[in-house]
Amino acid sequence: MPRFEVHARLLEDCHSLGRFGLSHVLLHRNATLPWFILVPEVGAGVTELHELDRAQGRLLAGEVQLVARFVKERLGARKINTAAIGNIVAQLHVHVVGRDPEDPCWPGVVWGRLPDGPAWPAARLGAIWSELRRWRVDNE
Amino acid sequence: MPRFEVHARLLEDCHSLGRFGLSHVLLHRNATLPWFILVPEVGAGVTELHELDRAQGRLLAGEVQLVARFVKERLGARKINTAAIGNIVAQLHVHVVGRDPEDPCWPGVVWGRLPDGPAWPAARLGAIWSELRRWRVDNE
Numbered sequence: 104m105p106r107f108e109v110h111a112r113l114l115e116d117c118h119s120l121g122r123f124g125l126s127h128v129l130l131h132r133n134a135t136l137p138w139f140i141l142v143p144e145v146g147a148g149v150t151e152l153h154e155l156d157r158a159q160g161r162l163l164a165g166e167v168q169l170v171a172r173f174v175k176e177r178l179g180a181r182k183i184n185t186a187a188i189g190n191i192v193a194q195l196h197v198h199v200v201g202r203d204p205e206d207p208c209w210p211g212v213v214w215g216r217l218p219d220g221p222a223w224p225a226a227r228l229g230a231i232w233s234e235l236r237r238w239r240v241d242n243e
Numbered sequence: 244m245p246r247f248e249v250h251a252r253l254l255e256d257c258h259s260l261g262r263f264g265l266s267h268v269l270l271h272r273n274a275t276l277p278w279f280i281l282v283p284e285v286g287a288g289v290t291e292l293h294e295l296d297r298a299q300g301r302l303l304a305g306e307v308q309l310v311a312r313f314v315k316e317r318l319g320a321r322k323i324n325t326a327a328i329g330n331i332v333a334q335l336h337v338h339v340v341g342r343d344p345e346d347p348c349w350p351g352v353v354w355g356r357l358p359d360g361p362a363w364p365a366a367r368l369g370a371i372w373s374e375l376r377r378w379r380v381d382n383e
Contacts, residue, residue: 151311152325
């Protein structure tokens with residue numbers, strides 16, 4: 104089986120933070136709001152959530168839930184937007200986006216609409232990944 | 244406990260087709276594409292997927308999956324877009340949208356962007372709900 108690779112377009116848009124049990128954890132480069140993308144390491148033929156087998160589906164749901172709670176409870180987002188879209192990049196990936204009534208897209212969605220914004224400082228990226236790993240250990 | 248009611252804004256935008264084990268099944272009035280919305284009958288305080296308890300989370304995931312497969316395999320959609328957003332209507336609800344490269348929003352998302360379109364013929368609404376119920380019996 105060929106080595107799994109996160110799609111180049113996702114890596115162009117996002118920092119790759121690391122990996123959970125099933126998913127690669129990405130963070131969108133636009134730091135206007137905390138926009139995570141989880142890319143489960145599954146077969147290339149799987150492009151829809153309903154094509155995951157039961158075990159994969161539960162693992163992914165658990166990882167999405169973990170990130171969602173982290174974004175809300177630790178990063179202070181007021182609302183979570185979760186979505187599997189995949190119209191542009193077919194490789195299965197799930198967006199977990201922290202939203203706030205003060206953000207520039209509210210109450211609309213971010214996809215295709217988020218204006219350019221600041222980059223994440225490198226130190227902040229490392230800190231977020233450390234906090235998220237700790238959060239995972241404490242909450243699984 | 245007060246009787247559960249689907250939020251008025253959702254009922255304004257959608258036809259109410261019926262109910263599954265956990266969720267009310269709505270279909271957006273704009274028939275440009277098959278846009279289902281599932282509203283799980285849970286406590287009013289639950290506005291995020293990660294606030295569902297484990298049993299509710301699995302039931303909802305199963306119902307979402309059932310509708311997604313129906314939209315793709317029976318209604319002929321090429322791609323499914325699944326999302327829990329809730330920035331406008333806080334009541335927890337999950338969108339299951341059938342997409343096609345020929346639809347007017349492709350490859351963008353539909354939320355806030357779908358142009359006005361035709362209504363569903365009444366007979367088609369009844370037929371979709373009958374088919375979906377049969378699909379559920381055959382696939383659960």
